[in-house]
Amino acid sequence: MVLRFPLRRSASFTLECRTLFETPDPTILTMEANVLVMGAENVGKSALTVRFLTRRFIGEYGDLESIYSRSLDVEGRKILFHIWDFPSSHDQADQDSTEEKRIQWADGFILVYSICDRASFHILPTKVQFIKVAREGQSPEKVPIIIVGNKRDLGHHRAVSIEEGRLLALTLNCDFYEVSAAEASHGALMVFQGLAQHFWQARLPPRRGIGIRGIVKSMSAVFARKRTDSF
Numbered sequence: 001m002v003l004r005f006p007l008r009r010s011a012s013f014t015l016e017c018r019t020l021f022e023t024p025d026p027t028i029l030t031m032e033a034n035v036l037v038m039g040a041e042n043v044g045k046s047a048l049t050v051r052f053l054t055r056r057f058i059g060e061y062g063d064l065e066s067i068y069s070r071s072l073d074v075e076g077r078k079i080l081f082h083i084w085d086f087p088s089s090h091d092q093a094d095q096d097s098t099e100e101k102r103i104q105w106a107d108g109f110i111l112v113y114s115i116c117d118r119a120s121f122h123i124l125p126t127k128v129q130f131i132k133v134a135r136e137g138q139s140p141e142k143v144p145i146i147i148v149g150n151k152r153d154l155g156h157h158r159a160v161s162i163e164e165g166r167l168l169a170l171t172l173n174c175d176f177y178e179v180s181a182a183e184a185s186h187g188a189l190m191v192f193q194g195l196a197q198h199f200w201q202a203r204l205p206p207r208r209g210i211g212i213r214g215i216v217k218s219m220s221a222v223f224a225r226k227r228t229d230s231f
């Protein structure tokens with residue numbers, strides 16, 4: 001399938017250039033932030049990411065790991081997101097060994113579960129705990145973590161109520177949204193706008209990178225095996 005609206009990929013992006021970055025000129029309100037999208041397999045991590053990047057839902061997303069970029073204007077300020085979508089289908093041993101590095105790279109986290117998949121909901125406390133432990137002591141600011149219940153359109157298969165989602169987020173001190181990446185783009189937009197608000201509030205000083213290169217892969221490959229649902 002040919003993507004008619006090519007994604008803007010962060011072509012030469014490396015982990016060394018990560019940081020929440022503000023331009024020295026305070027009149028130019030620009031910031032960069034790294035966002036890691038996490039969650040169980042098949043919950044819609046790629047669907048949510050692609051919705052934010054292109055406003056499209058394409059149905060099938062393949063399993064390539066990529067970092068994508070998109071800037072967003074929020075209340076007159078521009079934020080450039082670098083978004084790392086890591087497929088859960090990757091080998092578990094590989095995941096475990098690199099997860100901490102991905103967590104160190106990120107400035108904010110989107111933890112996705114499917115409202116139809118209780119197991120995907122149950123793993124969230126462990127993930128949040130892992131993030132908090134890995135990032136403890138590095139910053140006086142709270143690391144923004146957004147919990148997203150996806151597949152809201154599949155209400156007839158619902159296994160996790162919205163109240164449970166809200167309560168868990170409250171307990172873990174995270175923000176919460178319930179969305180459908182399939183149905184509309186505003187849910188994905190709200191999630192990233194919410195993250196942007198956190199970043200602007202925090203305005204963290206730069207941290208040092210951790211030295212992994214070459215993660216970015218071709219976006220066209222991601223869509224090579226896709227079918228088009230909404231073009």
Ligand SMILES: Nc1nc2c(ncn2[C@@H]2O[C@H](COP(=O)(O)OP(=O)(O)OP(=O)(O)O)[C@@H](O)[C@H]2O)c(=O)[nH]1
Nearest residue numbers: 041042043044045046047059087088151180181182
């Ligand atoms: N009905 C519905 N289906 C969705 C939604 N979001 C994603 N899907 C479908 O769920 C399946 C998995 O979506 P992906 O975005 O590939 O999920 P993922 O979490 O990235 O999966 P991995 O890469 O395997 O970790 C696909 O068939 C999508 O079309 C949604 O909001 N509603």
